[in-house]
């Protein structure tokens with residue numbers, strides 16, 4: 059029987075288990091990436107494993123999230139990552155070289171290889187046909203140590219593209235359409251594999267925009283074939299040797315097929331506060347805009363910025379709009395600087411930011427009170443911009459640039475501009491890898507430099523058979539990792555200092571949570587549907603761990619967060635009957651007995667002592683997960699195995 063692309067790559071990489079839908083397999087990880095916000099913790103964990111060098115083909119540490127360096131903490135973290143990378147044989151992309159996913163696509167992506175990254179937008183590399191998965195920092199540390207990465211064999215959904223995008227309709231509109239149909243939790247347990255004749259009209263950066271924002275579906279990853287367009291991209295990046303063809307067999311089978319006619323798509327936006335809240339631009343053309351931000355790992359390629367420059371050339375940004383632009387990498391910045399496009403952008407009145415994540419995580423450029431911001435990013439969750447009252451719309455670069463000129467959300471087809479994008483593609487990127495530091499051959503002489511803000515990560519204790527404690531918080535549906543552990547400009551410098559960060563756990567929705575947890579150790583969290591969606595932030599599990607949380611009972615969990623909870627030895631439990639959620643209240647005393655046996659059988663009974671009611675929760679884990687929970691987390695279980 060023919061195979062799809064996902065099956066082909068999985069088959070080549072399986073080291074444990076068999077390729078049977080729904081069963082767990084261990085896959086070999088060829089490459090890893092980290093960024094600074096998750097990297098410090100991943101490298102502290104790698105150090106704790108007692109290995110000499112990473113076992114992957116290539117691992118890269120990027121610095122892209124926090125470049126503001128308002129205190130010594132960031133500079134210290136950067137130094138720590140650089141020195142620890144040097145010691146363990148990891149390439150180091152210096153601050154200023156660009157956003158991890160953009161630089162990875164340009165300089166390190168390889169079709170057919172597996173990539174595990176401690177950032178939820180790692181699937182960006184699926185744009186070249188890589189099986190690229192976002193995971194917690196600990197999973198990435200383990201992959202660097204040569205451990206297989208365990209996943210459930212996912213369902214493979216084919217997204218069949220036909221036709222061709224009309225002028226001013228972008229690849230961003232393709233992924234917005236997929237999100238409109240599938241929603242932010244429609245992709246859980248699935249990989250989206252793109253195919254059909256419409257694929258050949260999309261460039262690699264356009265494909266990478268789609269696979270990047272595929273993360274918002276909750277999907278394991280998204281992937282494109284590696285074809286002639288991919289070959290051209292690798293040739294232009296001077297990396298033809300890294301290219302290989304990758305396509306699905308003609309008789310490949312899929313679990314589902316979604317069809318999208320590219321000719322029929324229109325410019326769209328994701329309205330506040332969810333990436334699946336999709337509306338057509340023309341339906342919101344009365345929305346007045348205060349800020350436009352262009353960049354992020356979703357839309358900051360050379361192609362994107364050239365389109366923006368063409369739209370802005372000879373025109374002026376509206377007086378009451380602030381337009382900020384962050385190119386995705388030094389390669390992009392240098393190319394638009396040398397060909398004059400940057401001058402056109404500056405002349406329009408745009409503000410140029412560093413090649414980094416920046417405003418995407420509220421790291422500068424937070425909108426004003428009640429302001430409307432149109433951003434080419436991937437997420438518009440409540441509060442992520444740094445301003446709780448702001449309304450963030452997600453759009454393509456074309457919509458964003460035109461909107462900056464008109465001051466209202468604008469469908470670019472409604473503006474009478476005579477713009478031709480046909481000459482944008484390049485057959486030769488400017489290549490300069492001098493900001494990528496090659497690691498030392500011998501690690502013994504390398505000294506790892508640690509600043510005072512770098513604290514050891516918290517460790518759980520072995521699982522007990524009976525747990526009792528209070529419900530410290532009861533949340534609603536769709537709680538994001540941003541809600542659980544906010545990551546704003548003030549907190550990001552403390553990512554390697556969990557005891558301090560934990561003081562701000564849930565602070566955007568409940569300022570007393572941290573204090574209540576400390577007063578009532580051994581407590582529980584009760585959540586609604588899709589608990590822990592959004593960023594892969596491991597800290598959203600480590601902060602509750604630091605505060606002594608023992609379990610989370612929710613209607614359903616987002617995949618990466620659930621894995622992070624297990625890694626931390628916190629039990630994720632799902633209401634068997636979602637209506638039981640209504641039985642329980644904040645600060646109720648609950649008790650769970652027979653846990654050690656129950657997690658093997660997939661079921662526990664929770665008793666609410668205050669209400670005098672009991673209900674069942676489902677706890678379906680694979681063998682490894684049970685091992686981890688028993689040991690009090692993944693690192694404890696690895697240490698036990700290795701006798702450390």
Ligand code: F3S
Nearest residue numbers: 179354355415418419
């Ligand atoms: Fe950075 Fe935002 Fe992407 S934080 S990695 S640009 S999602």
